Amino acid sequence: MSDRTISFTLNGEAVSAQIAPHHTLVEVLRNEFALYGARESCGQGLCGCCTVIVDGTAVSGCLYLAAFVDGAEVTTVEHLDAGGKLDPVQEAFIEQGAFQCGFCTPGFILMSKQLLDCYPNPDDEQIKHYLSGNLCRCAAYPEIIQAVKSAAKKRQASRA
Amino acid sequence: MATTPLSGGQIGRSLPRLEAREKVSGRAEYTHNLRLPGMLHGKIFRSTVAHGRIKSIDTSAAKKLPGVYRVVTSDDVLKVIPKPYYGPAFHDQPILAIDKVRFVGEPVAVVLAADPHVAEEAVQLITAEYEELPAVYDEIEAMTSKVHVHDELKPAGAFADLKHLTGRKGTNVALDFKLRRGDVDKAFAEAAHVFEHTFRTQKVLHLAFEPFVSIADTKPSGVTIYTSSQGPSFVRVEIARLLGVPENKVRIRVPYVGGGYGSKLYIKLEALVTALSLIARRPVKIALTMEEQFYQITRHPCTFRIKSGLDKDARIIARKCEVFWNGGAYADVGPRVTQKSGFTASGPYDIENVHVDSYALYTNVTPSGALRGFGIPQLVWSYESHTDMMARALKLDPVEFRRKNLLHEGRPQATGTLVKDANVAAILDRLVARLNWGKPFDRGAGPVKRGRGLAIAIKAVIAPTTSVAVLNVTADGSVILYCGTVDMGQGSDTAMAQIVGEVLNMPAESVRVTPRDTDITPYDMGTLGSRSLFHMGHAVRLAAEEARAKIAALAREVGEPEGSNVPVAELFKKKYGMQAGNIIGTGSYKPDYTSPQPGTGLTPNVAPFWMVAGAGAEVEVDTETGKVVVARLINIVDCGKPVNPKIVETQISGATLMQLGFTMFEKMHIDGGQVTNASLADYKIPGILDVPAVMENETIESYQSNGPFGAKGVGETATFCASPAIANAIDDAVGVRITELPLNAEAVYRALRAKQNKPLEDE
Numbered sequence: 022m023s024d025r026t027i028s029f030t031l032n033g034e035a036v037s038a039q040i041a042p043h044h045t046l047v048e049v050l051r052n053e054f055a056l057y058g059a060r061e062s063c064g065q066g067l068c069g070c071c072t073v074i075v076d077g078t079a080v081s082g083c084l085y086l087a088a089f090v091d092g093a094e095v096t097t098v099e100h101l102d103a104g105g106k107l108d109p110v111q112e113a114f115i116e117q118g119a120f121q122c123g124f125c126t127p128g129f130i131l132m133s134k135q136l137l138d139c140y141p142n143p144d145d146e147q148i149k150h151y152l153s154g155n156l157c158r159c160a161a162y163p164e165i166i167q168a169v170k171s172a173a174k175k176r177q178a179s180r181a
Numbered sequence: 182m183a184t185t186p187l188s189g190g191q192i193g194r195s196l197p198r199l200e201a202r203e204k205v206s207g208r209a210e211y212t213h214n215l216r217l218p219g220m221l222h223g224k225i226f227r228s229t230v231a232h233g234r235i236k237s238i239d240t241s242a243a244k245k246l247p248g249v250y251r252v253v254t255s256d257d258v259l260k261v262i263p264k265p266y267y268g269p270a271f272h273d274q275p276i277l278a279i280d281k282v283r284f285v286g287e288p289v290a291v292v293l294a295a296d297p298h299v300a301e302e303a304v305q306l307i308t309a310e311y312e313e314l315p316a317v318y319d320e321i322e323a324m325t326s327k328v329h330v331h332d333e334l335k336p337a338g339a340f341a342d343l344k345h346l347t348g349r350k351g352t353n354v355a356l357d358f359k360l361r362r363g364d365v366d367k368a369f370a371e372a373a374h375v376f377e378h379t380f381r382t383q384k385v386l387h388l389a390f391e392p393f394v395s396i397a398d399t400k401p402s403g404v405t406i407y408t409s410s411q412g413p414s415f416v417r418v419e420i421a422r423l424l425g426v427p428e429n430k431v432r433i434r435v436p437y438v439g440g441g442y443g444s445k446l447y448i449k450l451e452a453l454v455t456a457l458s459l460i461a462r463r464p465v466k467i468a469l470t471m472e473e474q475f476y477q478i479t480r481h482p483c484t485f486r487i488k489s490g491l492d493k494d495a496r497i498i499a500r501k502c503e504v505f506w507n508g509g510a511y512a513d514v515g516p517r518v519t520q521k522s523g524f525t526a527s528g529p530y531d532i533e534n535v536h537v538d539s540y541a542l543y544t545n546v547t548p549s550g551a552l553r554g555f556g557i558p559q560l561v562w563s564y565e566s567h568t569d570m571m572a573r574a575l576k577l578d579p580v581e582f583r584r585k586n587l588l589h590e591g592r593p594q595a596t597g598t599l600v601k602d603a604n605v606a607a608i609l610d611r612l613v614a615r616l617n618w619g620k621p622f623d624r625g626a627g628p629v630k631r632g633r634g635l636a637i638a639i640k641a642v643i644a645p646t647t648s649v650a651v652l653n654v655t656a657d658g659s660v661i662l663y664c665g666t667v668d669m670g671q672g673s674d675t676a677m678a679q680i681v682g683e684v685l686n687m688p689a690e691s692v693r694v695t696p697r698d699t700d701i702t703p704y705d706m707g708t709l710g711s712r713s714l715f716h717m718g719h720a721v722r723l724a725a726e727e728a729r730a731k732i733a734a735l736a737r738e739v740g741e742p743e744g745s746n747v748p749v750a751e752l753f754k755k756k757y758g759m760q761a762g763n764i765i766g767t768g769s770y771k772p773d774y775t776s777p778q779p780g781t782g783l784t785p786n787v788a789p790f791w792m793v794a795g796a797g798a799e800v801e802v803d804t805e806t807g808k809v810v811v812a813r814l815i816n817i818v819d820c821g822k823p824v825n826p827k828i829v830e831t832q833i834s835g836a837t838l839m840q841l842g843f844t845m846f847e848k849m850h851i852d853g854g855q856v857t858n859a860s861l862a863d864y865k866i867p868g869i870l871d872v873p874a875v876m877e878n879e880t881i882e883s884y885q886s887n888g889p890f891g892a893k894g895v896g897e898t899a900t901f902c903a904s905p906a907i908a909n910a911i912d913d914a915v916g917v918r919i920t921e922l923p924l925n926a927e928a929v930y931r932a933l934r935a936k937q938n939k940p941l942e943d944e
Binding site for chain 1: 195197198200201202203204205206207208209211213214298387388389390391392437438439440441442470471472669670671672827828830831834835838839860861862866867868869870872876
């Protein structure tokens, strides 16, 4: 198994990286690009701490092999405030106190953003269903639900 | 004690966390992220037997794997650290197993490699032969077993109440705490009713999402350790002791911590990475996987035999508590859990005659330590289930029965210390109001029955402990706070900044709180037991007050009239002629404390403050499946005056949801000493779908008279009562009593079948 070079779009920039076939997306983001927002925790794709957006869809970066992002568009949590302004979801998480230790937070924020892209005005059941694949050991769930609702309002207000 | 009057408008603000932007943008610093130049990764080869003599370790194949830098066993460790045993209470835990292994998962060898995948692969190539020894897993068996986990007890010497155990052989008892108040035997003889029950709790664990991670970088000038730790000061002291060097040769750095809950206290991987870095002469990082956390530290399983004697009016006149703590293979802080929780094992009740025996026991499983409550949740589970069982047997209302026996303000608690600022009666009142107790209640229809229950609790904060803080007012007037309290999500940096802002009359968000670094941040006993806001809060307050006095002195020195409002930057400029200088304020706090008398556990001053809490639950029990849905969960706590009400609310909510997992489903399954569900796939923790439909969190009106600005800690308080409140609600719904956690569908269904005289077969 030899190393290979992959090229992809990372947070809007064209990049390439030398990888081994067994390298996961999270490893490559950390080791090659110093992006630490996606982080391996359970290592089984169950907790969502490693969430990365690949071609518009959230994936578990701890299981997703880096080789698969060759030619793809990859977005990490670090890109959300690229313009210097926080995303409404990030603002809402801060205002609602929707995290404690913060380790799982980037994953929740990326999933919440994707949820709002699909359902701009989600009810509690939709929020719970959509975020049931993300875990928070500090259990900030009630605040997260509030934050998603608040973010939905912010997004609607900014569009109006 | 008088504290500064409110001035800065910072106390009581629901300020978002200072580090919020870093956390939502993925840029917060964690040890998990850190890499040092030339760093090696260590992967651990672990014992596969619960108790055995190591006959041989074959590392030859691992060494041959390309990319392996070195394979390390205890022989290598002994060359750099001749006495490689560590621990806060006992010096019993070897850095790597020496001669014997004492639990499945104990570190035996480490592979070092620049590429962690190579190290991981090489670990699979190591083999070890053991002469297996009989093992003991259960805390009750450990009391009398012929199997002894350690040949000889080795107390660390830091705690006076452990000294008598030095050199003791032929026992698994690592502490036998005794509390004796009044004459229980006489009271039991006079009692109109006597009830005795036994409760058990299972082995569960913290599972922080940033798994244990430490990096050591040893140089001739000393060692720097970067670590996800709740207690950098303790780590420094312990590493200095192991290395035989002064504290100033050891530097511990702790950025934000991705969850702790008590797991990252005292010393965990730090001794191992230090030894490995000394051996390899390079920086070494060990980052555990989620699976490996099951072999690091857990909560104590516990068996609690509780017996109460009541007079004819249902006043509890005698209580006997025998508590057996399953400490696992190494003591960690188990003996502290055993003693400190023992103080309040008889609960928030006014009982004249109390007898407590609390035993810390060694067993051949993963070590147990503190988990968000220092043993209190296990005790409350037992004594509040017991309370309801007695009320039910006597056909008394559970609230009235509690009221009759409540421990009121000014009355002596079991240790003899008078209770102050612990209004458990107010908590019970609020529960009654929120639950509409005494009013009609929907009991459900068809196979789903509804019930409700409640519980109340008390804890004495760990004492005596010390915190020190330093405050730096820079030449432009901006302020930096150096304090060793670790922000692992509880929001301590924000709360401490609010205290600084209150004293110095400035917005808290303008205060910088430095990351923890023992070269810079002064001593703190540890971020544990809900102690930080009270102890460090006082130290920070004192530091800020000293700085404020020095600013006033500087103003006088440069000729400003008393009470003038000249900006601090101007004062510095007037004195030094340019933007220069500092003002340093320091604060140190250690509360008064009187050690309990040996043998009786009695003391007039057991703790500087009490934590009291209550929970109410409404449940729906499916009688066809045993499935329990917690429909409503109410938490009432006393945290004094909340410094940051929003953060307090998230602490209450998060703590109770964590305890909900320990109550309803979390359990480490252990078979022959082997954990059989060591992963998030097999060990379920609460997710968003497990949140009760209705959760209500409330802090009662309160002011902690000796607290900083009337505040006290709250990190653990909402873990105390959820378990018994839910068990009491299940009994209320379907008339079955479960005495062992978790309260999962199987346990409830078995109990329902047993009640119908159609018991299911055992597994």
